[in-house]
Amino acid sequence: MASSTVIAVDAMGGDEGLSVMLEGVARARRRFDEMRFILVGDEAAIRDGLKTHPNLTAASEIVHAAGVVASDDKPSQAIRRARTTSMGVAIEQVKQGRAGACVSSGNTGALMAMAKLSLRTMPGIDRPALAALMPSLGETDTVMLDLGANTECDTRNLVQFAVMGAAYARTALDLDRPRVALLNIGTEDQKGTDSIRDAAAQLRAASHLPLSFEGFIEGDRLSRGVIDVIVCDGFSGNIALKTAEGTARFVADLLKRAFSSSIRSKLGFLISLPATRLLRDHLDPNNHNGAVFLGLNGLVLKSHGKANALGVENAIAVAAKAVRDDLSRRIAEDLSNFEAKAA
Amino acid sequence: MASSTVIAVDAMGGDEGLSVMLEGVARARRRFDEMRFILVGDEAAIRDGLKTHPNLTAASEIVHAAGVVASDDKPSQAIRRARTTSMGVAIEQVKQGRAGACVSSGNTGALMAMAKLSLRTMPGIDRPALAALMPSLGETDTVMLDLGANTECDTRNLVQFAVMGAAYARTALDLDRPRVALLNIGTEDQKGTDSIRDAAAQLRAASHLPLSFEGFIEGDRLSRGVIDVIVCDGFSGNIALKTAEGTARFVADLLKRAFSSSIRSKLGFLISLPATRLLRDHLDPNNHNGAVFLGLNGLVLKSHGKANALGVENAIAVAAKAVRDDLSRRIAEDLSNFEAKAA
Numbered sequence: 077m078a079s080s081t082v083i084a085v086d087a088m089g090g091d092e093g094l095s096v097m098l099e100g101v102a103r104a105r106r107r108f109d110e111m112r113f114i115l116v117g118d119e120a121a122i123r124d125g126l127k128t129h130p131n132l133t134a135a136s137e138i139v140h141a142a143g144v145v146a147s148d149d150k151p152s153q154a155i156r157r158a159r160t161t162s163m164g165v166a167i168e169q170v171k172q173g174r175a176g177a178c179v180s181s182g183n184t185g186a187l188m189a190m191a192k193l194s195l196r197t198m199p200g201i202d203r204p205a206l207a208a209l210m211p212s213l214g215e216t217d218t219v220m221l222d223l224g225a226n227t228e229c230d231t232r233n234l235v236q237f238a239v240m241g242a243a244y245a246r247t248a249l250d251l252d253r254p255r256v257a258l259l260n261i262g263t264e265d266q267k268g269t270d271s272i273r274d275a276a277a278q279l280r281a282a283s284h285l286p287l288s289f290e291g292f293i294e295g296d297r298l299s300r301g302v303i304d305v306i307v308c309d310g311f312s313g314n315i316a317l318k319t320a321e322g323t324a325r326f327v328a329d330l331l332k333r334a335f336s337s338s339i340r341s342k343l344g345f346l347i348s349l350p351a352t353r354l355l356r357d358h359l360d361p362n363n364h365n366g367a368v369f370l371g372l373n374g375l376v377l378k379s380h381g382k383a384n385a386l387g388v389e390n391a392i393a394v395a396a397k398a399v400r401d402d403l404s405r406r407i408a409e410d411l412s413n414f415e416a417k418a419a
Numbered sequence: 420m421a422s423s424t425v426i427a428v429d430a431m432g433g434d435e436g437l438s439v440m441l442e443g444v445a446r447a448r449r450r451f452d453e454m455r456f457i458l459v460g461d462e463a464a465i466r467d468g469l470k471t472h473p474n475l476t477a478a479s480e481i482v483h484a485a486g487v488v489a490s491d492d493k494p495s496q497a498i499r500r501a502r503t504t505s506m507g508v509a510i511e512q513v514k515q516g517r518a519g520a521c522v523s524s525g526n527t528g529a530l531m532a533m534a535k536l537s538l539r540t541m542p543g544i545d546r547p548a549l550a551a552l553m554p555s556l557g558e559t560d561t562v563m564l565d566l567g568a569n570t571e572c573d574t575r576n577l578v579q580f581a582v583m584g585a586a587y588a589r590t591a592l593d594l595d596r597p598r599v600a601l602l603n604i605g606t607e608d609q610k611g612t613d614s615i616r617d618a619a620a621q622l623r624a625a626s627h628l629p630l631s632f633e634g635f636i637e638g639d640r641l642s643r644g645v646i647d648v649i650v651c652d653g654f655s656g657n658i659a660l661k662t663a664e665g666t667a668r669f670v671a672d673l674l675k676r677a678f679s680s681s682i683r684s685k686l687g688f689l690i691s692l693p694a695t696r697l698l699r700d701h702l703d704p705n706n707h708n709g710a711v712f713l714g715l716n717g718l719v720l721k722s723h724g725k726a727n728a729l730g731v732e733n734a735i736a737v738a739a740k741a742v743r744d745d746l747s748r749r750i751a752e753d754l755s756n757f758e759a760k761a762a
Contacts, residue, residue, distance in 0.1 A: 318638030348687025
């Protein structure tokens with residue numbers, strides 16, 4: 077299976093530009109010897125950029141696409157010119173079986189719309205969801221979905237996200253029976269919207285699934301490591317994820333201020349530098365980059381628009397693991413198992 | 420105006436019990452010489468608890484109420500026995516003009532329902548909103564609303580929250596023209612739900628209001644100090660607030676881990692202790708306690724269920740400032756000004 081080790085990369089997407097994308101892919105190439113890449117975008121620019129990455133050149137094929145999706149393009153506009161853009165052509169490599177997965181740092185809404193149109197959703201799935209791994213105090217990361225692909229979600233969407241998220245946690249985190257909870261504004265049964273309460277009732281009843289449904293979780297416990305899969309609509313998920321990012325940076329900024337407030341604290345800072353570096357690494361979003369669209373007939377990964385080369389490398393690593401684990405097949409199995417019992 | 424310096428306290432609400440509430444009120448009493456209190460709850464228990472607070476005893480009146488609202492009571496249950504509970508009777512003190520504001524650490528949903536039923540909303544207001552002050556990197560705190568009182572909100576609710584939140588920022592933060600933004604999952608015009616987009620259009624048009632509407636803000640910028648009033652529905656607001664709380668604690672826990680990872684880093688920690696203590700104080704939710712229900716004919720404040728004595732003291736301080744600033748009147752003025760121009 078040649079396609080199993082090939083990753084298609086939207087070389088033009090993202091805020092940091094082509095050179096950061098190529099640097100990231102080159103890092104991934106050094107980390108995974110056997111991997112091959114299809115670099116999609118402006119051929120001349122990519123060829124030029126590859127001059128400083130001879131090692132990557134040998135492992136890459138360039139597929140030309142003249143157009144680029146801008147970060148403020150509406151998804152509806154973007155899909156009309158999908159076939160001419162680096163994003164659309166990168167997704168097409170997955171559809172044609174030429175690549176096992178595709179990675180883009182571009183516009184999330186456009187990526188979702190194009191991927192859905194090109195690859196179609198799995199049988200029974202209304203909407204794909206964007207799932208990411210978040211740092212936690214537990215032994216593994218935490219899967220969270222949806223993270224912005226679907227602004228409003230009904231009960232059926234939330235239940236499907238739970239099943240798909242659990243399948244993802246089983247492969248990505250090697251858990252037999254992930255603990256799943258719905259994000260809510262309280263843990264009591266009557267809290268939240270009708271959709272959330274009804275989704276909880278359905279998940280509670282679905283005891284044959286390879287997951288343990290734990291009810292509701294509130295925002296203050298997301299990173300405690302007590303739940304493996306956190307399920308929510310894309311609006312709340314985006315708010316929670318970005319608020320967590322912003323708060324981590326806020327605390328780090330306050331810490332910097334505190335450390336530079338006196339000579340004594342500066343000294344303490346210098347002495348604890350190795351420890352605070354560990355902390356910084358743990359919280360760096362680039363170390364948790366690579367969100368997967370779940371529920372499509374093919375693997376598409378979203379890398380953060382502001383990801384640096386390390387971030388791009390990590391997104392490619394997540395893509396490679398998903399290909400190796402045959403994530404799409406495992407999700408399809410869990411879904412059909414769920415639907416069969418529910419019917 | 421005797422009522423302007425009197426605060427009614429639901430002495431029985433909250434997870435930490437009567438003694439913490441009384442300790443908090445006693446602290447407030449020491450901080451504000453002229454303040455008087457109506458302590459509502461089980462008379463014998465309060466009288467007993469006051470034995471260790473002779474200073475508070477002199478400044479307090481006890482009003483007996485046998486019932487307590489539990490943290491898991493449904494609002495609909497709670498309001499049926501409002502008149503017999505410490506929460507309901509504390510609110511009643513405001514309605515009767517015996518107190519300028521009421522403070523409770525009890526069940527938020529019940530507090531909202533009882534306050535609305537007893538005090539009624541201001542003319543034209545469909546729903547009151549819960550507003551809190553959050554720490555930021557800016558020169559002042561940031562007002563955020565709604566924080567859980569209203570799970571789902573329409574355009575009109577969001578616009579009213581913006582007007583009320585700005586009025587609150589003008590008094591609480593002494594700002595002439597607060598910068599107001601709607602919490603959203605992107606800053607581009609097409610992002611978010613219909614309600615959010617329509618609310619943005621209405622606020623953009625309302626240039627006669629004493630606020631500067633700045634469009635949308637994403638979760639990662641809530642604490643940057645670039646916006647003074649962040650407006651959202653109660654579901655998103657609760658998720659954002661609790662995620663911020665949880666992430667701050669998460670980072671602090673990681674920092675603790677990092678500092679204790681080696682003898683060297685432990686030494687660094689000890690040296691920087693005064694600096695990290697400043698940070699801890701800045702982030703302690705007890706230092707930002709006291710959320711106000713805006714849009715009612717009377718002041719009701721929610722103290723965090725887990726607030727300690729310092730937190731209760733701060734909630735009472737926020738209540739006292741709102742009474743002194745005549746917050747309800749200023750909000751009513753801004754609302755009627757807004758409605759007059761919009762009509």
